[in-house]
Amino acid sequence: MNIDALWELVQYKGSVIALNLAYALIILVVGLWLAKWLRSLITKALTRANADPLLVKFGTNVAYAALVVFVALAAIGKLGIQTTSFVAVIGAAGLAIGLALQGSLSNFAAGVLVIIFRPYKIGDYIEGGGVAGTVIDVQIFTTELKTGDNRKIIVPNSKMTSGAITNVSAFExxxxxxxxxxxxxxxxxxxxxxxxxxxxxxxxxxxxxxxxxxxxxxxxxxxxxxxxxxxxxxxxxxxxxxxxxxxxxxxxxxGITIPFPQRDVHLYHHDRPADSTTTP
CATH class of the missing domain: 3.30.70.100 (Alpha-Beta Plaits)
Incomplete structure (x- = not known):
């Protein structure tokens, strides 16, 4: 193969790679925008359906994360990388990461339990996980509380569900x-x-x-x-x-008396006995 043919091949391959890279970038940008748009659409639909705000927050967060993963795989596939093998690699890596991040997985599972059993919802004042405050958000892995002095406390979901939860706002x-x-x-x-x-x-x-x-x-x-x-x-x-x-x-x-603790102290004076001995 002469130099001209090699140069044409390089140009062709380069243009193909550049075009695929451009397509992948477009898929990524547009896909992420669509994911945000769909999250907003789902939020509005669930809100109009009078769904529990806790379900709305958690459900849209999970849906958005799934859409982002799908967009990333689509962009990678456009680059010519076999997504089937890539998914297998991700699965193997996910298993290893899952073993290393058991706490995060337990937080996710605890978040699902919160959605199913609903021990608290957005706006409730609760005591749990060693803290107390008003629930302002429930994420995939954490629950966010606002204290009475306007501080935000982020508590892992597993910590919230591992002990007793006192829901002060449960009753009217x-x-x-x-x-x-x-x-x-x-x-x-x-x-x-x-x-x-x-x-x-x-x-x-x-x-x-x-x-x-x-x-x-x-x-x-x-x-x-x-x-x-x-x-x-x-x-x-x-x-x-x-x-x-x-x-x-x-x-x-x-004239009602509110007493306070007090103690009477009695002092007794004892005279010192006279010394019967005489010092020379």
């Missing part, structure tokens, strides 16, 4: 647990009446279930009363703080 109503301590000298009937009046004056307290007001404990220096009204879940903390203040103000106005 909550019970506020307050403790009012008075002295032993205060009249029992008066204390009960004042606590009942404080509860009755708050319009956020629900009539049912009825508020429980009882003497609860006889301590060393205090008599403890429990005050347990039921409120809507969204009113919990405002009622907790404001009713605590209202009880204190009402007790002060009526």
């Amino acid at each position: 109503t909550r019970r506020v647990d307050l403790v009012a301590s008075v002295s032993y000298d205060d009249d029992i009937d008066t204390v009960r009446r004042l606590l009942e009046e404080v509860v009755a004056a708050d319009p956020r307290v629900l009539p049912e279930p009825a508020t429980n007001i009882r003497m609860n404990a006889l301590n060393d220096s205090t008599v403890d009363w429990i005050v347990r009204p039921w409120v809507k879940a969204g009113d919990y903390w405002s009622v907790y703080w404001e009713m605590t203040e209202a009880i204190k103000r009402r007790f002060d106005a009526e």
Whole structure:
């Protein structure tokens, strides 16, 4: 083969490779754009169907990841690489990587369990995985929470499902647990009446279930009363703080004593006995 023929062959092969590379790049760019568009379309469709936001977030994330893999394989196939053998290589590599990333796979499985059993959803305030906050997103591997002081906490899904989960927002109503301590000298009937009046004056307290007001404990220096009204879940903390203040103000106005721990110390003076011996 002379030099001219070799040069023509190089030019031909180069043009073919360049063309395939351009096609692969177009497939990759357009495919990724279509994947994002389809993710947005699926999100809108599920939202219009009133699907659970947790299902929408998790489902669209999984669908997007699958579409990206499909686009990548299509682009690789356009470069002339046999995708069947490539998939086999990916499968073998995936097995090795899977063994090394067992934690990530367990997080994915835990995310699927969250979708199936729904122990919490977007917007719920939960306690789990050693943290507490409002659920703002559920990813393939993690759950994202927002704390009361506006911090984001990212918790692995496996950690969330490996222990107890307290869903504070699961029900529409909550019970506020307050403790009012008075002295032993205060009249029992008066204390009960004042606590009942404080509860009755708050319009956020629900009539049912009825508020429980009882003497609860006889301590060393205090008599403890429990005050347990039921409120809507969204009113919990405002009622907790404001009713605590209202009880204190009402007790002060009526002369009810809120004792604090104190100790009486008695000092005894002993006269030193006279020394009977005489020092020379």
